[in-house]
Amino acid sequence: MVPSRVTLRRASPNSPAAFPVISGRENRVRGRARPGYGPRMTHDDGYFGEEIAADYDDSSAAMFAPEAVAPAVDLLAELAGDGAALEFGVGTGRIALPLARRGVPVHGIDLSRAMVDRLRAKPGADAVATTIGDFASTRVEGDRSLVYLVFNTIGNLTTQDAQVACFENAAAHLRPGGRFVVEVGVPELRRLPAGQQVLPFGQSGTQWAFDVYDCATQAMSSNYVTVDSGKGSVWSIPFRYVWPSELDLMARIAGMRLVERWEDWNRKPFTHESTEHVSVWEKPGR
Numbered sequence: 373m374v375p376s377r378v379t380l381r382r383a384s385p386n387s388p389a390a391f392p393v394i395s396g397r398e399n400r401v402r403g404r405a406r407p408g409y410g411p412r413m414t415h416d417d418g419y420f421g422e423e424i425a426a427d428y429d430d431s432s433a434a435m436f437a438p439e440a441v442a443p444a445v446d447l448l449a450e451l452a453g454d455g456a457a458l459e460f461g462v463g464t465g466r467i468a469l470p471l472a473r474r475g476v477p478v479h480g481i482d483l484s485r486a487m488v489d490r491l492r493a494k495p496g497a498d499a500v501a502t503t504i505g506d507f508a509s510t511r512v513e514g515d516r517s518l519v520y521l522v523f524n525t526i527g528n529l530t531t532q533d534a535q536v537a538c539f540e541n542a543a544a545h546l547r548p549g550g551r552f553v554v555e556v557g558v559p560e561l562r563r564l565p566a567g568q569q570v571l572p573f574g575q576s577g578t579q580w581a582f583d584v585y586d587c588a589t590q591a592m593s594s595n596y597v598t599v600d601s602g603k604g605s606v607w608s609i610p611f612r613y614v615w616p617s618e619l620d621l622m623a624r625i626a627g628m629r630l631v632e633r634w635e636d637w638n639r640k641p642f643t644h645e646s647t648e649h650v651s652v653w654e655k656p657g658r
């Protein structure tokens with residue numbers, strides 16, 4: 373039997389991406405996960421379909437905690453200033469809703485109707501406009517002082533071209549002087565011994581979770597093996613890991629330049645040992 377949920381999730385954003393809580397046949401990988409291998413999207417909502425959306429807030433509870441949300445919203449509100457904000461991958465509104473409550477006009481783009489439906493059902497949702505689409509290419513009207521992409525969601529774009537397109541799309545939505553903010557983990561390759569492609573990140577006795585890296589292509593996947601009542605199942609989701617310096621080049625391609633890089637939303641300095649970063653690029657011309 374397939375477990376009703378994946379339990380070995382990393383709550384911190386220091387993961388390749390937010391790990392959806394999994395149940396459901398259409399999201400299951402039949403067979404063994406291989407490097408660079410992941411399930412194809414099996415419905416229009418991508419990897420965040422109905423069953424994941426239904427459990428997303430509970431399964432990401434640590435990321436919804438005030439101590440996780442407030443510093444992000446404080447910084448984003450400051451960067452937005454008197455302008456409007458656009459969130460790529462708005463999801464269920466974890467950041468967009470409290471940012472809108474701060475008086476910042478917020479628009480969100482997301483592939484998943486299931487996730488956006490959850491946002492739309494929450495108090496205060498009227499203050500957040502939403503558009504269903506791919507944030508690498510979808511354009512919405514208006515210019516903005518801030519575009520942001522949090523919780524490792526840049527890794528959900530699994531090609532370099534798509535990640536570059538995302539930067540270009542962010543720049544296209546920004547007014548001169550506007551900022552693009554990305555929160556994402558630093559790839560954990562320092563933990564990967566020579567000759568190995570697998571990094572475990574959790575085990576519970578009934579479930580084993582591990583990442584698989586392909587350093588030739590920067591493809592990776594997060595994989596969950598669960599044994600329940602003597603039967604095993606595997607679930608896998610693909611990502612593309614990306615370096616801070618590579619993001620800076622993507623920003624340059626899109627006509628932006630790095631203005632800040634911190635380790636976290638509290639502006640802790642980014643160092644040699646930082647495992648994640650919050651980076652800010654500016655569109656010049658103000």
Ligand SMILES: C[S@@+](CC[C@H](N)C(=O)[O-])C[C@H]1O[C@@H](n2cnc3c(N)ncnc32)[C@H](O)[C@@H]1O
Binds near residue numbers: 417460467483487
């Ligand atoms: C990890 S969730 C983050 C949601 C929200 N930003 C948060 O912090 O809780 C990632 C979201 O990005 C969306 N997403 C992933 N790839 C996307 C793409 N290419 N275009 C639009 N949305 C995408 C997913 O549907 C999901 O809602």
